[in-house]
Amino acid sequence: MADIRNEVIDIINKVCDTLQLEPEHYSMPLRDVGVDSLDLSSILLELEEHFNIGIPEDDVEKLATIDRIVEYVTVQKGRE
Numbered sequence: 454m455a456d457i458r459n460e461v462i463d464i465i466n467k468v469c470d471t472l473q474l475e476p477e478h479y480s481m482p483l484r485d486v487g488v489d490s491l492d493l494s495s496i497l498l499e500l501e502e503h504f505n506i507g508i509p510e511d512d513v514e515k516l517a518t519i520d521r522i523v524e525y526v527t528v529q530k531g532r533e
Contacts, residue, residue, distance in 0.1 A: 479519040
């Protein structure tokens with residue numbers, strides 16, 4: 454799961470290149486660390502492409518923190 458976490462963080466940093474993410478941010482809502490809705494859409498598209506997964510619109514609200522994104526991707530990758 455650490456590899457997935459690092460990859461997720463890399464994607465977020467790529468999309469939001471001005472963010473300075475620290476471990477204490479991983480459980481905070483992305484909105485609170487400076488990710489706006491356009492950034493989030495870009496992050497989700499990058500995640501889908503990078504991990505070769507689909508993220509249904511119904512699941513987007515669940516992906517409010519880095520920790521939740523990592524858990525979601527881990528579960529989705531486990532279903533392959």
